[in-house]
Amino acid sequence: MAASPSSPEQNDFREYARRWLQENAPPPPPERLPMSPLEIMTVGQRNYLQDWQGQCHAAGLIGCDYPQSYGGGGHTNFQPIANQELGHARVPFMINIVGLSMAAPTILKHGSEEQKRRFIPGALSGGEIWCQGFSEPGAGSDMANQQTMAVAEGDNWIVNGHKVWTTLGHFARWMILIARTSRHHKYDGLTYFLAPIAGHPGVTVRPLVKMTGESGFNEVLFEDAVIPDSHRLDDIGKGWAVAMTTLTYERGAAESAGGTGGQSSDPAQGLIELARETQRNGLCAAADPVTRDALMQRVIAMEGLRQSARRARVPGLCDHPMRLPLQQKLLSSENHQANARLGVEIAGAASTLYKLDPNAPRQGYWPLSYMASYGNTIAAGTNEIQRNILGERVLGLAKSK
Numbered sequence: 288m289a290a291s292p293s294s295p296e297q298n299d300f301r302e303y304a305r306r307w308l309q310e311n312a313p314p315p316p317p318e319r320l321p322m323s324p325l326e327i328m329t330v331g332q333r334n335y336l337q338d339w340q341g342q343c344h345a346a347g348l349i350g351c352d353y354p355q356s357y358g359g360g361g362h363t364n365f366q367p368i369a370n371q372e373l374g375h376a377r378v379p380f381m382i383n384i385v386g387l388s389m390a391a392p393t394i395l396k397h398g399s400e401e402q403k404r405r406f407i408p409g410a411l412s413g414g415e416i417w418c419q420g421f422s423e424p425g426a427g428s429d430m431a432n433q434q435t436m437a438v439a440e441g442d443n444w445i446v447n448g449h450k451v452w453t454t455l456g457h458f459a460r461w462m463i464l465i466a467r468t469s470r471h472h473k474y475d476g477l478t479y480f481l482a483p484i485a486g487h488p489g490v491t492v493r494p495l496v497k498m499t500g501e502s503g504f505n506e507v508l509f510e511d512a513v514i515p516d517s518h519r520l521d522d523i524g525k526g527w528a529v530a531m532t533t534l535t536y537e538r539g540a541a542e543s544a545g546g547t548g549g550q551s552s553d554p555a556q557g558l559i560e561l562a563r564e565t566q567r568n569g570l571c572a573a574a575d576p577v578t579r580d581a582l583m584q585r586v587i588a589m590e591g592l593r594q595s596a597r598r599a600r601v602p603g604l605c606d607h608p609m610r611l612p613l614q615q616k617l618l619s620s621e622n623h624q625a626n627a628r629l630g631v632e633i634a635g636a637a638s639t640l641y642k643l644d645p646n647a648p649r650q651g652y653w654p655l656s657y658m659a660s661y662g663n664t665i666a667a668g669t670n671e672i673q674r675n676i677l678g679e680r681v682l683g684l685a686k687s688k
């Protein structure tokens with residue numbers, strides 16, 4: 288079955304996006320970029336990536352399907368095309384992942400006209416970086432267990448609490464924040480805010496270091512921080528419902544406001560090259576039948592993922608609207624982990640060399656990728672939770688506790 292036919296305008300747009308990306312791919316970064324937006328640490332990396340997102344937005348590849356009055360392109364179904372072309376072009380990733388894939392779509396659905404005009408353009412252009420303040424020390428998978436309190440005082444809310452694992456918090460101008468506005472109701476006691484972060488009195492951002500040695504996420508402390516009521520998104524007590532909109536986008540069940548990119552190389556090709564370059568007992572690792580078999584398993588898995596992504600674009604092949612997108616996030620993160628594990632195994636003892644060691648194969652890519660891959664199976668809801676959601680909402684199994 289063929290994919291639903293593209294309109295002539297969509298075909299022209301694809302052509303335009305492809306050509307623009309070929310002609311405008313950015314120069315190499317002034318310093319090494321991290322593997323993903325989750326580990327952006329330096330001002331140099333931020334400036335380079337912010338500039339790149341700004342260029343892509345100005346070229347009409349970001350926010351394509353958003354109304355022009357909110358900084359978008361005013362089209363319909365152009366964003367998936369732009370996202371595909373950004374992925375194929377192997378250009379740097381978009382820095383403002385929270386802004387694009389969570390804040391903008393949530394504000395578009397739940398925001399007032401004033402909030403949409405104020406916040407969406409900066410999220411699309413990357414001029415204003417966003418972070419997400421959902422997780423707390425005691426509220427990760429059990430997200431409704433929020434303890435951060437927001438207490439009304441005149442036209443303001445006084446916020447006290449402790450958020451954790453806040454990606455990009457150190458560069459963020461704004462945070463999508465869930466806070467408790469009532470202790471009497473678990474779900475209906477939550478309210479959603481667009482909270483000022485950078486330089487805001489009462490807000491402290493402290494970096495956390497991952498096992499890769501990189502930071503990129505933070506803990507964020509609110510101590511009597513004042514948030515105007517005009518920054519409340521939707522009604523008091525509707526925070527849980529608004530957060531569900533955010534999670535639909537974060538977990539991949541709906542198209543973001545733009546932009547993937549960021550795959551610097553084809554992982555299967557990278558593994559094959561590594562095997563060809565690696566010597567084992569005087570023999571090339573690529574000649575070892577066990578390694579060849581493991582490589583083929585990875586190639587087959589990646590081809591399966593690619594075909595699932597294609598299938599997701601054919602409405603007639605999607606039995607349940609959420610199945611393939613949710614499945615894709617789960618399997619891609621496990622695929623990343625399996626690829627990285629094989630890379631580390633092939634490189635053998637050389638995998639102990641860190642990225643700063645001049646003798647590290649591919650500048651230490653495989654061990655770094657292996658360590659980082661664990662974050663991918665936790666972030667945006669752990670894979671166990673993703674399996675629960677697939678089981679309950681897609682397969683209709685009994686609800687887990």
Ligand SMILES: Cc1cc2nc3c(=O)[nH]c(=O)nc-3n(C[C@H](O)[C@H](O)[C@H](O)COP(=O)(O)OP(=O)(O)OC[C@H]3O[C@@H](n4cnc5c(N)ncnc54)[C@H](O)[C@@H]3O)c2cc1C
Pocket residue numbers: 325418419420421422423424425426427428429451452453454455504661662663665666667668669670671672675687688
């Ligand atoms: C790289 C990275 C970036 C992140 N960025 C952000 C961010 O920007 N903003 C933000 O708010 N959060 C962020 N997070 C936090 C992330 O959302 C949480 O780590 C995640 O929701 C899990 O919560 P937790 O760490 O508290 O683990 P817990 O909820 O304590 O879970 C511990 C273990 O128990 C399992 N478990 C828990 N409940 C169940 C259940 N019902 N059924 C089966 N198994 C269960 C989990 O799968 C997990 O293995 C990030 C995390 C990572 C790793």
